[in-house]
Amino acid sequence: MNLLFEIFVSLLIWAGAFFLFVGSLGLIRLPDIFTRMHATSKCDTLGSGLVLFAVILTIGYFAQITKLIFIIGFIWSINPVIAHLIAKIEYMRDTPLTPGSFIMNCYSSDRSCVVDTVKEGSDNVDA
Structure with missing residues (x-):
């Protein structure tokens, strides 16, 4: 034991x-x-x-x-x-996020959640 x-x-x-x-x-x-x-x-x-x-x-x-x-x-x-x-x-x-990441924006003023994918070459890409 x-x-x-x-x-x-x-x-x-x-x-x-x-x-x-x-x-x-x-x-x-x-x-x-x-x-x-x-x-x-x-x-x-x-x-x-x-x-x-x-x-x-x-x-x-x-x-x-x-x-x-x-x-x-x-x-x-x-x-x-x-x-x-x-x-x-x-x-x-x-x-900045890496390409292929997605953003779920639930902090907007109208309380609706929006899903968006980070594209290659966009402003929100980690360099």
Whole structure:
């Protein structure tokens, strides 16, 4: 039973490390701010959650477990909010997009959503 528990905890740590690595790789490899922000926020939330959950399973003290649960809750609640805020600010600043990206403009005054695709050579292309 102890061996299965250790294997499960190590799988959680390796899975968390994998997601953190993929998020870092996405930050380096993806073309514009929106895709980079998406990759890092999603992978960071999942990866750190898995690693902290593995730590919770290995610690036997209630006070430390409570603190780690609060940290996980804080990460899971704040990362998506901050990612959305960054995306909205960059959208309002007309940050250049890569060709083939699409824009869903739902911030217009009449509240209608308009979908438009970024074309090659347009003003809104990342140089």
